[in-house]
Amino acid sequence: MLSSRIQHRGEGRGRMRIASLPRRLAGELKTLRNLVRHRAYIDPKSERSIVEAFHRLYYDAHLFGKTWRDTSWMGIPCAKCPLDLWVYQEIIFETRPDLIVETGTFNGGSALYLASVCDMVGAGRVLTIDVEARRGRPSHRRIQYLQGSSTSRDVIAEVREEARGAGRVMVLLDSDHSKDHVLEELRLYGPLVTPGNYLIVEDSNVNGHPVSPDFGPGPMEAIEQFLERNADFVVDESRQKFYLTFNPRGYLRKVKAERGS
Numbered sequence: 306m307l308s309s310r311i312q313h314r315g316e317g318r319g320r321m322r323i324a325s326l327p328r329r330l331a332g333e334l335k336t337l338r339n340l341v342r343h344r345a346y347i348d349p350k351s352e353r354s355i356v357e358a359f360h361r362l363y364y365d366a367h368l369f370g371k372t373w374r375d376t377s378w379m380g381i382p383c384a385k386c387p388l389d390l391w392v393y394q395e396i397i398f399e400t401r402p403d404l405i406v407e408t409g410t411f412n413g414g415s416a417l418y419l420a421s422v423c424d425m426v427g428a429g430r431v432l433t434i435d436v437e438a439r440r441g442r443p444s445h446r447r448i449q450y451l452q453g454s455s456t457s458r459d460v461i462a463e464v465r466e467e468a469r470g471a472g473r474v475m476v477l478l479d480s481d482h483s484k485d486h487v488l489e490e491l492r493l494y495g496p497l498v499t500p501g502n503y504l505i506v507e508d509s510n511v512n513g514h515p516v517s518p519d520f521g522p523g524p525m526e527a528i529e530q531f532l533e534r535n536a537d538f539v540v541d542e543s544r545q546k547f548y549l550t551f552n553p554r555g556y557l558r559k560v561k562a563e564r565g566s
């Protein structure tokens with residue numbers, strides 16, 4: 306706009322047009338300087354440190370009952386970062402899973418969120434698993450609750466049966482976040498995910514990635530080990546587009562069918 310104003314003033318007057326060139330350059334330089342000043346461009350190192358500082362601030366606030374300890378979906382507590390929930394909505398809309406398996410129900414807020422998105426999309430249902438029973442979990446025609454450990458023989462047999470009858474299958478892992486448990490879940494649930502759909506490993510941010518540095522090996526370490534031997538999945542970093550995610554390297558997209566399936 307600035308450039309066009311200068312050009313307009315110079316129209317039809319040769320001397321003015323020559324004189325306006327340095328002014329135009331100065332104007333462009335000013336625009337560039339403003340872009341940098343207003344953070345349209347930040348060097349990658351500064352960007353990372355800003356995002357990590359905010360990530361720690363946001364995550365640790367749960368110790369005071371804030372942020373993800375004070376997040377709900379339609380009145381039901383939901384222990385998630387809303388930026389991730391928005392990405393889940395985008396994934397569900399794009400990939401149209403018929404069955405969404407969630408390990409770790411807690412109060413049922415995330416299951417209700419997933420079921421609500423399925424309602425809007427007009428397809429899909431949620432099978433959610435927790436080792437504990439809890440009062441007050443929401444009833445919804447698209448939600449089925451299953452009690453037991455996500456890695457127990459009975460539970461996995463039932464989930465396999467449900468997945469067999471479904472078309473497209475998506476899985477979210479949000480139960481016990483220790484590395485061994487997540488790795489076992491990846492081994493058991495990975496084969497159920499259909500090509501083109503997602504296996505989301507939640508809370509890979511713990512153990513210093515960048516929060517809870519004392520957590521010990523967790524989801525991130527399980528993901529890395531799993532990927533060493535599973536070329537069927539790729540990390541879809543495009544799903545980390547909102548800078549802050551509780552699931553860094555946790556958006557796994559299945560790119561091909563498991564051998565033998």
Ligand SMILES: C[S@@+](CC[C@H](N)C(=O)[O-])C[C@H]1O[C@@H](n2cnc3c(N)ncnc32)[C@H](O)[C@@H]1O
Pocket residue numbers: 382383384385408409410411412413414415416434435436437453454455456479480481
């Ligand atoms: C982080 S919470 C789940 C939060 C929930 N998905 C949400 O976003 O609101 C973890 C849940 O995993 C459950 N859990 C722990 N170990 C488990 C296991 N081995 N199998 C299934 N659920 C388990 C806990 O009982 C707890 O309710």
